[in-house]
Amino acid sequence: MVEEGTRRRGAALEADILDATWAELMAVGYARLTMEGVAARARTGKQVLYRRWRNRADLVIAAIRHHSGAIADRVPDTGSLRGDVLAVLRLMAERQRELGPDVVHGLMAEAGDRKSEAVEIMHGVMTTVLERAAERGEVPTADLPERIVTLPADLLRHEIVLSDRLVTEATLEEIVDDVFLPLVTGHG
Amino acid sequence: MVEEGTRRRGAALEADILDATWAELMAVGYARLTMEGVAARARTGKQVLYRRWRNRADLVIAAIRHHSGAIADRVPDTGSLRGDVLAVLRLMAERQRELGPDVVHGLMAEAGDRKSEAVEIMHGVMTTVLERAAERGEVPTADLPERIVTLPADLLRHEIVLSDRLVTEATLEEIVDDVFLPLVTGHG
DNA sequence: CTCCATTAGAGACGCACCGTCTCTTAAAAT
DNA sequence: ATTTTAAGAGACGGTGCGTCTCTAATGGAG
Structure with a gap:
């Protein structure tokens, strides 16, 4: 909460805006999220938003990061390859469940250049997981x-974004047990 | 070409509109394709469009179908599973190359309910391909x-829509030889 | 402690396009 | 020949974009 007559600045203001963006996202979804709506909720002007982010997509991506942190910072280490991969997939699925499908879909369209970021991040995470598995033999x-x-x-990612099916624990296990593990264990 | 003072109707008008939509799509892409632009290019009114299609996405999907026909109508039959699957993937990749990435991305966002259509269509095609392969042993x-x-x-589909990498013949062969064939031949 | 450069907060602005609606008139139906 | 349908054209109100302008609060420099 902010006092009457005070004026936020810098990092504090930025954090408030990102919180407001997240709240707006949860309230109206991505399709109907507007810069004006975010500005109103954060009790600031549109100019303040455009000074920091080029467009809706950048603002929303920043808000999501602000809210839930980076996946790359918490690579699972359960002691088995199967457990690690499942844990990674669970992290992805959880984040998607929190966002809801329309946010994910909408972002993809406007994300443009930043679309491949997710792919690269997960490549790094999986490399770490696989190296540990190789060390364990x-x-x-x-x-x-x-x-x-x-x-x-x-x-x-395909399942989440491009099929409309609900992602369950069974989905994750299918991916790991029917597809991934048979391929990596029989590969030498 | 249409004479001055004549007025197109029914199927003929519809075909002209879909051609105009395709031309507009190639000219300005999906993001900047507007109903007004299509109406102008087809020399008709917006109302005529809204009478037939609920929104941009529906119109553009109809135009794409009109231009290139359904994949399901030409299931490849090359004599081998590998050849068939590669041919199916080539059809998908060709269509995407013609459309260009921004059309594909843009459509995904607004497609809404119709997004899973592609998944279902390809399931049917692959089932046919696999049945033939099973008959051949x-x-x-x-x-x-x-x-x-x-x-x-x-x-x-993931590669086309969610990674920004260029899809080459090598990509298709990786999918078939490194992932798909090892799984299906060692299954049973 | 005072002055100054910065920038937050607020909203007006022109613009583009949406989706609806009206109106006239060509083309088909009877 | 008359009636029904719908094409062609554009006006309309509405929404949100991204830019611009103005003021006053704020933090830093001296």
Whole structure:
């Protein structure tokens, strides 16, 4: 809460705006989120938003990061490859569940250049997971084709964004047990 | 071409509008395609468009279908599973190349309910392909988990829509040789 | 402690396009 | 020949964009 007559600045203002953006996102979804709506909720002017972010997509991406932090900062380490991959997929699915499908879909359209960021981040995470598995001797080598490294994340992302099916724990297990593990264990 | 003072109707008018939509799509892309622009190019009024299609997405989907026909109507039959799957993926990739990435991305956002149509269509196509392969004895059974049936199409769709990488023939071969074939031949 | 450069807050502005509506008149139906 | 349908054209109110302008609060420099 902010006093009458005070004026926020810099990082404090930025945090308030990102909180307001998140609240607006939860309230009206991405399609009907407007810069004017965010500005009103944050009790500031549109100019203040445009001074920091070029457009809706950038603002919303920043708000999501602000709210839930980066996936890359918490790479799971459960002790088994299967557990690690499932945990990674659960993180992705949880985030999507919180956002809701229309936010995810809407963002994809306007994301433009930033679309491939997610792919690259997950490649890094999966590389770490696979290297640990190789050290434990669970897989012959961590030096797998890129396509296979990112396979679980790619499939889940496809499921979330491009199919309208609900993502359940069973979905994650299918991806890991029917597709990923058979490929990496029989690869030498 | 249309004479001065004549007035098109019914199917002929509809075909002209869909041609105009396609031309507009190629000229300005999806993001900047407007109902007003299409109406102007087709030399008709907006009302005529709204009488037939509820929104941009529906109109553009109809125009794409009108221009290139349905993939489901030409299921490849090359004599081998590998050849068939590659041919299916080539059809998908060709269509995407013609449309360009921004059209594909833009459509996804507004497609809403019609998004899963593509997934279902490709499931049907792949089922046919796999049944033929089972008859030839190339695979033990065509009765595979749904996730594996649609795997190649899903991966390619992910590549097209969610990564910004260029899709080449090598990409298609990776999907088929590194991922799909190892899974289906070693299954049963 | 005072002055100054910065920028927050507020809203007006022109613009583009949406989707609806009206009106006239050509083309088909009977 | 008359009636019904719907094409062609554009006006309309509405919404939100992104820009611009103005003022006054704020934090830093001296």
